[in-house]
Amino acid sequence: MDIVVGVSGGIAAYKSVHLVRILVKAGHDVTVVPTEDALRFVGAPTWEAISRNPVTTSVHDDVAKVRHVALGQGADLVVVAPATANTLARMAAGIADNLLGTTLLAATAPVLVAPAMHAEMWAHPATQANVRTLVERGVHVIGPDDGELAGGDTGPGRMSEPEAVAEAALRLLAPQDLAGLRVAVSAGGTREPIDPVRYLGNRSSGRQGVALAVEAATRGAAVDLIAANLAGDVLALAARPRIRIRPVATAAELSAAMKEAAVTADAVIMAAAVADYRPAQAAPHKLTKEDGILDRIDLVENEDVLAALGAARRDGAGPDGQILVGFAAETSADPEARRERARRKRERKGADLLAVNLADAEHGFEKPDNAVELIGPDGEVVAEVAGSKRRVAAAVWDAVLSLRR
Numbered sequence: 001m002d003i004v005v006g007v008s009g010g011i012a013a014y015k016s017v018h019l020v021r022i023l024v025k026a027g028h029d030v031t032v033v034p035t036e037d038a039l040r041f042v043g044a045p046t047w048e049a050i051s052r053n054p055v056t057t058s059v060h061d062d063v064a065k066v067r068h069v070a071l072g073q074g075a076d077l078v079v080v081a082p083a084t085a086n087t088l089a090r091m092a093a094g095i096a097d098n099l100l101g102t103t104l105l106a107a108t109a110p111v112l113v114a115p116a117m118h119a120e121m122w123a124h125p126a127t128q129a130n131v132r133t134l135v136e137r138g139v140h141v142i143g144p145d146d147g148e149l150a151g152g153d154t155g156p157g158r159m160s161e162p163e164a165v166a167e168a169a170l171r172l173l174a175p176q177d178l179a180g181l182r183v184a185v186s187a188g189g190t191r192e193p194i195d196p197v198r199y200l201g202n203r204s205s206g207r208q209g210v211a212l213a214v215e216a217a218t219r220g221a222a223v224d225l226i227a228a229n230l231a232g233d234v235l236a237l238a239a240r241p242r243i244r245i246r247p248v249a250t251a252a253e254l255s256a257a258m259k260e261a262a263v264t265a266d267a268v269i270m271a272a273a274v275a276d277y278r279p280a281q282a283a284p285h286k287l288t289k290e291d292g293i294l295d296r297i298d299l300v301e302n303e304d305v306l307a308a309l310g311a312a313r314r315d316g317a318g319p320d321g322q323i324l325v326g327f328a329a330e331t332s333a334d335p336e337a338r339r340e341r342a343r344r345k346r347e348r349k350g351a352d353l354l355a356v357n358l359a360d361a362e363h364g365f366e367k368p369d370n371a372v373e374l375i376g377p378d379g380e381v382v383a384e385v386a387g388s389k390r391r392v393a394a395a396v397w398d399a400v401l402s403l404r405r
């Protein structure tokens with residue numbers, strides 16, 4: 001997996017040489033991101049030799065590959081060891097004027113810090129407040145240990161031993177329970193052209209679909225993400241090595257791309273909002289009021305992509321099958337009525353699972369959170385999950401895996 005080891009400027013930097021060595025030996029691709037100060041303790045050649053990857057501290061290197069954010073986006077784990085009082089303060093404040101800072105801000109993976117400093121600095125209310133802030137944000141902390149410090153002092157402030165930091169780090173890595181699987185996910189909303197400047201569309205942001213793709217990639221799958229009209233900031237979340245992005249615009253394009261990806265896919269998820277209808281004809285030039293034809297648009301029905309995938313697929317369970325998942329936004333306030341509709345929809349479309357999205361004021365379209373009920377093959381609710389779209393994504397993949405077994 002891809003691990004970033006951030007090193008800040010403290011004498012304990014020498015211990016991180018051993019930490020990097022352990023992580024590389026465990027088979028991980030480790031990129032070391034030292035601060036300028038850290039290089040005064042251990043130089044770049046040492047980090048490069050141990051990690052077998054180039055080392056830079058600057059946000060201005062490799063600009064074409066947007067290295068200052070790409071490193072963080074692509075990381076499965078970020079470890080900051082040693083984390084000095086200064087680096088902890090900068091992390092808490094979100095300061096990003098060096099490569100480690102930008103990497104940390106761009107990272108969505110777990111972050112582990114191993115503080116190292118003098119006992120007084122560790123005990124200072126400022127440091128303690130910064131650590132609390134980081135912990136509240138989900139950052140994991142190991143140490144510091146009690147013991148001998150630089151200059152002969154003793155007390156809490158020693159960086160934990162490299163073996164202990166490595167062990168804590170490896171525990172944070174996501175399970176690779178989707179490794180070896182190829183999956184296809186559609187995300188976003190289709191746009192059906194009326195003329196060159198207008199379209200029939202919907203409000204799907206694609207965030208749930210992207211969360212599904214990112215979760216799958218993090219757990220080891222190779223992902224085809226069929227992206228229907230995603231905004232740049234949403235699409236950027238999917239920029240990682242194991243995700244192949246295929247942009248599409250219309251339902252017809254999405255259908256063709258999904259069918260192609262489905263041929264080799266072990267699991268297919270239709271999270272995109274596909275337009276049920278399209279204008280019978282897209283005008284070749286911009287329609288005007290003078291044309292007098294803007295008051296009426298003739299529609300023809302689009303193919304149901306999920307149903308087509310359902311009809312074409314290999315049987316669900318087992319290693320050779322294909323698991324098919326649909327999403328449905330149901331707005332009925334009565335949960336039983338919602339489930340009944342969802343059961344019929346799952347049957348009709350030939351999906352194994354239907355994730356019933358509760359679209360209301362707090363959840364669903366354009367919102368960071370989602371609330372979903374997963375209807376399984378026998379019509380039963382196999383999982384219920386509310387929270388971030390990533391959390392919903394994790395529950396969907398858990399259900400896919402248990403169906404495969």
Ligand code: CTP
Pocket residue numbers: 251270271272273274275276302303304305306307325326327328329345349
């Ligand atoms: N879907 C699809 N192709 C379509 C419409 C929908 O593949 N032309 C998929 C969606 O990606 C989603 C699922 O079908 O996974 C459910 O979509 P939904 O709009 O709820 O279903 P409809 O068949 O349109 O039913 P309704 O009558 O509730 O609109």
